[in-house]
Amino acid sequence: MTQSDERETIWLTEDALAKKKAELEELRGPARAEIVDRISAARDEGDLKENSGYHAAREALSSLDGRIAQLEQMLDRAEVGEVTDDGTISPGYKVTYRLGTMDPDTCLLGAREMMTGEDIQVISPQSPLGSALIGAKKGQTVSYTAPNGKDIEVEIQDAEPYSG
CATH class of the missing domain: 3.10.50.30 (Transcription elongation factor, GreA/GreB, C-terminal domain)
Known part of the structure; x- marks a missing residue:
């Protein structure tokens, strides 16, 4: 992927933008806190080398952090297109x-x-x-x-x- 591809504008409707912002807020807050609590509880169980609950929670946190980064990048490049109903084609x-x-x-x-x-x-x-x-x-x-x-x-x- 070239640098220009990485900066390509992402056209979103106002509704889609609001949904992505709400998803990001949920992931940064309650969803992340729940996984961090699972990691902490698994860590308290002792030996981490053979603790499958700990490793599963760490993988879930890594996946969640990846989605957060993806949403942040998308929202940084997002531009809201105003979709009109006059039949003239535009994004949306x-x-x-x-x-x-x-x-x-x-x-x-x-x-x-x-x-x-x-x-x-x-x-x-x-x-x-x-x-x-x-x-x-x-x-x-x-x-x-x-x-x-x-x-x-x-x-x-x-x-x-x-x-x-």
């Missing part, structure tokens, strides 16, 4: 499109963190396809240049704010 839109003669595909223009359970392809607004979709409307055809240099036409069949 669910778009059904067709590339040439291929079957239609549906994607969420934004970040995986915006999703709330639906299994849908996510396309970054900074990608060639994402950049071509931004500002377009249902029924329009836009084009972009693929990494191989080929120009690709995209027919927008449907576009609506993602409600997850």
Whole structure:
């Protein structure tokens, strides 16, 4: 991963941002305190080399700390996109499109963190396809240049704010 990839903006809706902040607060507070208490209780049992409860709690703490770091990095790069319902595609839109003669595909223009359970392809607004979709409307055809240099036409069949 290049340094520019690490700093790529993560587009979130206001709702998704609030959920990620609440998750971070929970992990930093009650969830972390509970695991630290489990480590302390296991440590009080004695020999740590063969104490499976201690090792399991340490692994859980390591996993939790990793998720905390991931959320902090994401929130540091997050930008709230205001999703309008005027049909103009912007981050936060669910778009059904067709590339040439291929079957239609549906994607969420934004970040995986915006999703709330639906299994849908996510396309970054900074990608060639994402950049071509931004500002377009249902029924329009836009084009972009693929990494191989080929120009690709995209027919927008449907576009609506993602409600997850």
